[in-house]
Amino acid sequence: MITTPLQLFDTRARSLSPVTISDGDLLRIYSCGPTVYRDAHVGNLRTFLLADLIIRTLEYAGYKSILIQNITDVGHMSEDLHEDKLLAESALTKIDPFEIAREFEGRFHKDLALIGVRPAQRYPRASESITMMQDLIQELIASEHAYVGEDSSVYFDARSFASYGEISGNRLDSLQPGHRYEYTDDGAKRFHADWALWKSAGNRTEMVWDSPWGLGFPGWHIECSAMSLHYLDGVVDLHLGGIDLRFPHHENERAQSNSAAGREVVAQWVHGEHLLFEGRKMSKSAGNVLLVSEIIAKGLDPLSLRLAFLENRYRSQIDLTWDGLKAADSTIKRWRSKLADWGPSTSTAASEKIISECIAHLMNDLGSADVAIVLRKVERDETLSMGERAHIFREMEQIFALDLDRKMAAIELTDEQQHLLAERAEARSAKNYARSDELRDQLMALGVTVKDSASGQEFELLS
Ligand SMILES: [Zn+2]
Incomplete structure (x- = not known):
């Protein structure tokens, strides 16, 4: 086992703990990906940036990682309509659900690239992992953690997993019947907190597959267990996601994965906080969903979003504003032009000391906000030579990734x-x-x- 110098807040342990590489020399990361029925809004992107920041920070310190991120294109039910999100969008737009999925999947990759997030090693799609999920469900049935209901759906037996609730604190004995866990029509569940691993097709004719239990489709939670166990060989050093996924998604995933493997599969659960936009939670119904394309349409560099995120710790709630984005945009432009003026980098004891200070901030639960403060100080520090300042900025650029060495346009707009x-x-x-x-x-x-x-x-x- 390798203990890295990076400390992160482990949601399950409720404390900071070092990130460890438990097997071999690759840190194995799983990050919950998008449900591709619409554009990822910038709140989703903030969570996706988390993996990138961890990977770049550890890479700087000499550690290698592998990242798997799923693409949910089937099985994610909307809470209000009790419909598959892809099929609901398909009914609305009269476009084939898989065509919708591929369109938004493409846009998701494009948005990530625009904010400097490097791609994962693999993006398995739920619709292409059906056999993998069915195999895992078979295992869970065989070990009596799951059962086939009278409605031909397969349910996880929540009471078969004694430590349910350790991530979110939602223990089974405190979960009341009728609590809104997610989509459920209750079906043939034996216990109110059980959830469907496989859903019988019923009247549904699209996005359904054959299975040992009849025609149907997978539940949402099972895909992350199946994919993380499969692609990371049963070892997940870090599991990432937005804070809203703690319950029930991650709680259910942990129950499924641990029951199948007979041990704790995920060493650390790390969650990114919510993002507010102009003081309100971003939601489609509130009409304040912000997309990367809208930031570009305002003439702002999409990397201003990355800097605005980095100026806050991943687990603090941010209130993003247009003014904040404009300020970040002008900071990036100023840094680019200064770096061009400063010229080549010079490494000295003084500059190395400041770089070590920055790395120490990052190792302390990704203190990117503290690094941003140091950079602003360095920018104005006349006791440092231009080469020293350039050196510090270029080193941090490996993690901040703001494209700071981009040549400024020769002609500025009036x-x-x-x-x-x-x-x-x-x-x-x-x-x-x-x-x-x-x-x-x-x-x-x-x-x-x-x-x-x-x-x-x-x-x-x-x-
Ligand atoms: Zn997931």
């Missing part, structure tokens, strides 16, 4: 050009196309050509 671009982005999002065309002509007259793409408007300066 205030008027910027103003017109922002106004046009707003006109477009308000679907005021007449106004947006008018603004495009005005911009053209000022030497800026604009074209619209899926991720917003893009512009070029005519030379």
Whole structure:
């Protein structure tokens, strides 16, 4: 076993503990991925950034990792409609559910790249892991942790797993019947806290598969157990996800995985906190869901989102605002131009000391916010040479990944050009196309050509 210098807050232990590599020399990470029926909003992206930050920090210290992240394209039921999220979207848009899944899966990868998150080693899709899930369900039935109900669905027997509730604190004896765990029509469950591993198709005709229990489809929680056990060879050093997944998703996953393996499968459960936007929880119904494409449409660098996240610890709730994003955008631009001015890096005892201080902050539960404070200080520290400052920024860039060595555009936009671009982005999002065309002509007259793409408007300066 290798004990790394990185300490993270373990939700189950409720304390900080070192990240350990329990087998071989690769840290094995599993991070719950997106349900691909719509765009990932920036709150989801904050959670996905967590794995990237851990991996880059440990890589800097010489440790290697492997990351598996699932793509949920079947089985995730909506709480209000009791429908598969993909099928509900398909009914609404009249587009094939798998076509929807592939579209949003593509956009998810694109969004991650835009905020500097490097890809996982593997992105298994639920719909392509059906046999793997069925095998695991068979094992759980054989070991009497699961049973086939009279409705031909297979349920996990929650009472067969004594330590249920250790992650969230929701113990079985305190879970009342009628508590909203997730989608459930109760079916043929023997106990109110049992959950479906496999659901009988009933009237459903799309996204269903043959199984030893008849036609049906998998439950949502079983995919993460099946994939993490399979792709990480039964050893999960770190399991990541958003705080809302603690219960029931992770609690159920732990029960399934441990029951199958006969031991504690996940060494550490680490959760990212909620994100508020302009003071409110981001939700579709509240109409304040923010997407990366909207940040780009406002003319901001998508990496401003990454910096805004890094300026807070992953487990503190953030209230993201447009003003905060604009400030982060101008910080990145300023850093890029300063780094270009500072020139080549010079490593000295003084610069190495500051770099070690930054790494120590990161090793302490990913104190990226403290590193950002150090960088702001270094930026203005006249006692450091330009080369020393450049060295510190370039070292931290390996983890912050803000594309700081990007060459600044030779020609900057004028205030008027910027103003017109922002106004046009707003006109477009308000679907005021007449106004947006008018603004495009005005911009053209000022030497800026604009074209619209899926991720917003893009512009070029005519030379
Ligand atoms: Zn999961």
